[in-house]
Amino acid sequence: MTYLITGIPKDTNEESPIRQDVDDWYLEQTGPSGNRIQLTLFVEALIIMQNRSTTDDLSYFGLAGIHGAPWSGWGGQTSDHQTKDENFCVHNDYTFPTWHRVYMALFEQVVYEAMTEFINDKVPTEWQTECHKEAKTWRLPYWDFARFARGTNEIRLPIIATIPMVTINVFGSPVSTQRKSNPLYKFQTESLMGDLGIRDQGEEGPFHKCRSTTRYGLLDGYNEDVWADGGQNWLRANLALNEHPWNRDPTVWEGFRTLQEAVFQLLKTSGGSWSSFSSTKYKEGSEQKGYTNLEFIHNNIHNWVGGFLFRRPTASSRLKLWGGGHMASVSVAAFDPIFWLHHCNIDRLTAIWQKLNNSSWFDGDSEGVHHSQLTPFHNRNGNLFVSDDVRNWTDLNYDYAITKKDEKDIRDDIATLYALEGSPFQINIFFGQPDGKDFHDLGSRNFVASVFNFSSAIKNSNCGNCIEQKKRGIYSEAQLPATLAVWSHQELEKTNKEPEVFYVVVNSRGESVTLDDEAITVDLYRINEGRGVDSPEDHRYKKAVNGRRATVDY
Amino acid sequence: MTYLITGIPKDTNEESPIRQDVDDWYLEQTGPSGNRIQLTLFVEALIIMQNRSTTDDLSYFGLAGIHGAPWSGWGGQTSDHQTKDENFCVHNDYTFPTWHRVYMALFEQVVYEAMTEFINDKVPTEWQTECHKEAKTWRLPYWDFARFARGTNEIRLPIIATIPMVTINVFGSPVSTQRKSNPLYKFQTESLMGDLGIRDQGEEGPFHKCRSTTRYGLLDGYNEDVWADGGQNWLRANLALNEHPWNRDPTVWEGFRTLQEAVFQLLKTSGGSWSSFSSTKYKEGSEQKGYTNLEFIHNNIHNWVGGFLFRRPTASSRLKLWGGGHMASVSVAAFDPIFWLHHCNIDRLTAIWQKLNNSSWFDGDSEGVHHSQLTPFHNRNGNLFVSDDVRNWTDLNYDYAITKKDEKDIRDDIATLYALEGSPFQINIFFGQPDGKDFHDLGSRNFVASVFNFSSAIKNSNCGNCIEQKKRGIYSEAQLPATLAVWSHQELEKTNKEPEVFYVVVNSRGESVTLDDEAITVDLYRINEGRGVDSPEDHRYKKAVNGRRATVDY
Numbered sequence A, B: 001m002t003y004l005i006t007g008i009p010k011d012t013n014e015e016s017p018i019r020q021d022v023d024d025w026y027l028e029q030t031g032p033s034g035n036r037i038q039l040t041l042f043v044e045a046l047i048i049m050q051n052r053s054t055t056d057d058l059s060y061f062g063l064a065g066i067h068g069a070p071w072s073g074w075g076g077q078t079s080d081h082q083t084k085d086e087n088f089c090v091h092n093d094y095t096f097p098t099w100h101r102v103y104m105a106l107f108e109q110v111v112y113e114a115m116t117e118f119i120n121d122k123v124p125t126e127w128q129t130e131c132h133k134e135a136k137t138w139r140l141p142y143w144d145f146a147r148f149a150r151g152t153n154e155i156r157l158p159i160i161a162t163i164p165m166v167t168i169n170v171f172g173s174p175v176s177t178q179r180k181s182n183p184l185y186k187f188q189t190e191s192l193m194g195d196l197g198i199r200d201q202g203e204e205g206p207f208h209k210c211r212s213t214t215r216y217g218l219l220d221g222y223n224e225d226v227w228a229d230g231g232q233n234w235l236r237a238n239l240a241l242n243e244h245p246w247n248r249d250p251t252v253w254e255g256f257r258t259l260q261e262a263v264f265q266l267l268k269t270s271g272g273s274w275s276s277f278s279s280t281k282y283k284e285g286s287e288q289k290g291y292t293n294l295e296f297i298h299n300n301i302h303n304w305v306g307g308f309l310f311r312r313p314t315a316s317s318r319l320k321l322w323g324g325g326h327m328a329s330v331s332v333a334a335f336d337p338i339f340w341l342h343h344c345n346i347d348r349l350t351a352i353w354q355k356l357n358n359s360s361w362f363d364g365d366s367e368g369v370h371h372s373q374l375t376p377f378h379n380r381n382g383n384l385f386v387s388d389d390v391r392n393w394t395d396l397n398y399d400y401a402i403t404k405k406d407e408k409d410i411r412d413d414i415a416t417l418y419a420l421e422g423s424p425f426q427i428n429i430f431f432g433q434p435d436g437k438d439f440h441d442l443g444s445r446n447f448v449a450s451v452f453n454f455s456s457a458i459k460n461s462n463c464g465n466c467i468e469q470k471k472r473g474i475y476s477e478a479q480l481p482a483t484l485a486v487w488s489h490q491e492l493e494k495t496n497k498e499p500e501v502f503y504v505v506v507n508s509r510g511e512s513v514t515l516d517d518e519a520i521t522v523d524l525y526r527i528n529e530g531r532g533v534d535s536p537e538d539h540r541y542k543k544a545v546n547g548r549r550a551t552v553d554y
């Protein structure tokens, strides 16, 4: 069988429907004005796929199996990778984003086809037209793992990935609802996965003894019955996503502060190189890579979601975050349903980066591989895909809301999601250098004021003298009154000179953060007020002092 | 209906079958020579009970409802408690152990009757005799929450409480197995629990929005769909059971170091008072209570298992252990199936204490209530139980292995489970006082040697001079050679005098522990060896120095 990957069919004159943020989508589907139709179709389609024979290429097991275990080939192709696991999927190489782009499109297309099957077989005639319409505009939702959960300042797994039971429609007159086991919560098999070709993954975990995907449920020294369905300890995943620095290896992690900062760094470049962006691959002798890249961020999410410590840490370590799970092992990661939501976001980040680095494509070290075949995936012409086929993702009949925008608006969105409102950065301002480690608040030496979440600060402040913050590409401005502070400073220092202005950017963990120099500007402005000032020019603020980034120890 | 609580029926000449440690029982049932019969019967009986109408007094819901919500009365009785929740169950009072003793016997009896129903209705004739025999000797197993999981030095929830699916028998020829949803993992309802009379518990959690019991799954600020079946984040419970001191309130927790130490302290007394032992109740003006008591230990287990922080801690706190669950709320705790395993152990600890404090019963402040009615429970004569009816627990046709032993052997067991091998206490020995905070190892000032896990140390050491450890009631002895250490010490100090001997007891977290003075003795012994020593008396060790507990800062 040669399965042709085309994306979900659409008329050529229609715009590509968008892939949505999974929490936004879920909240819209289940909210007061939501009709739950797409939710029902997605859930029922996944149930159909998960119930198909594991030897069926288009079963959930068959599709997930392309990524690694059980290494049994797919669509008539056997793997041409000569790695020990002989898996098709590409990691640590420049086709990492493009191979997975096609993989997601395949999954999306098979889900759509299962939706159609469900509608034709199980939905009463009077509902079929509406359901087909919803299926046609449905696209795989993405988990924006660097965006705080709605109304919180915390990163979390998607709602739909953490609920064991999901409420969906029973179509009829009237429409009622039912609760079903949620196929996005976990994937369960009838047989031991070992009997389906899933091998022991050694240090990563005894996945052959599982009958269900698990998050942090494989624990060395636990009775083996616990492993079979180790359960979904998803609070541990949430903890890891927010507190991952405990695992920091200084040689690898330098500058990798929070997930939001990492994604912001990844996307803020322009004129970047595909070789640097796309993969963790490092060719000896080539230029130093950027300090982060797509695949590196992606790898960490895998680890934090699944759990990557099957063996218990030494007695002196704390128990915190001990445990293994499917997402942390390349060979079995795709069996956990959250894999698809995760990789959909990886594709979205790729698309965003492409829009901002329009002319960048396989270049330098990566130039040679844009014609490499993305085995085992066949395009609409029956040929194996190459990366060039999917440079334009809309050829696969989907898009993202953000990539429909122009560059300026994309940069605004990025800042909103990952740098400004999304992340509680705080700028602390000092007249004179602060102390090296004490740069947090009122009690710190030379402290003047803080700006917290730029945009809201603008709304709330009655401006006098000024601070201006600038982010590359976009500007967000806040102004704080400094008259009294300057006066006090001059009194204390017995001087008439303007104070030296310093600032420290502090992240949500109270650590100082170094953004690039152009990202932030903190300056002191003066205006002449009161009697004897007549010229309109004198009523304008004039920059009096250029602020500088303070030197702090951490 | 008046349901008479008699315990599981047995012939008067038979000994009472024992309630077993739940992990031991599960491992025996599922091990190579286990027949899984009792496991199958227990699971099937619970499924029957959980499927009964919630208005049936003998349904799982009906039995759990006696403890708190939905406050609808039971067995024809309405509550006589005038608390705001009008629940029957006794907390913060001296009948706490006896009320719950009858409650466990009731549950055990109803499970047995459901086993019988299952056997008669569903088991093929050729297996019925064997199954009835197993049901008759089955008793409710207990979760020994202060005992380390087998082969570990960590406290854990029982295996059977952490596996979503359980493998049980299908009786026939031959016997095969099947996997079923494990009724001890969680209790799930068809309706929202709010529709079954479970109210919002405010700070403790929105239990009315649940359809399943949860552990650490109720999280303020999470989408409400997550609450309905918040899942079983049981790794958080395990973490809390082992690392609870982070929650320590110094005014309450003084001396409460680990669960094992607490249980050891609870049981090591003799001639104790029921008033002190039984409850957290404190009558103003009465004598100072012992520093721990049964109900206090019990309360903490409830909190740690369920999760007791529905509202998120302040931003500066770590996320660690945030979350609420049924076990932490008196009103709904009994719905989590682990409740019964927990309270079975509370009953066992009571029975052990009774054996060791044979003449102690309701006394002092508690004397007046031994005739109070334990509503709504009726005894075999159709009267409401009073505490005196259950002073002898074997009248309810069950016993525990440990309480069949004599006092000396019970004390040995307690020490083994909770003080010696169970807990990795370490005794560090010094010639001269150690430094206040540095008392851990070779690098510490004046360090001589460590004794780790007394009994194994005895086996491994080639004895020379001696150390003797003594626990109240039992003795465990280890001997370490000190000849060279004494010689070095005398050389260094330029003295011929015997060294001063000090010791520090260190627990598994590296903290110094103060056991009572009689618990440990560390002394230095001498023997005269070599030529010129003829008298047999000279070949005996003689105590040279009395060791003392060192003064350390923590």
Ligand SMILES: [Cu+2]
Pocket: A089, A091
């Ligand atoms: Cu991958």
Ligand SMILES: [Cu+2]
Pocket: B089
């Ligand atoms: Cu209780």
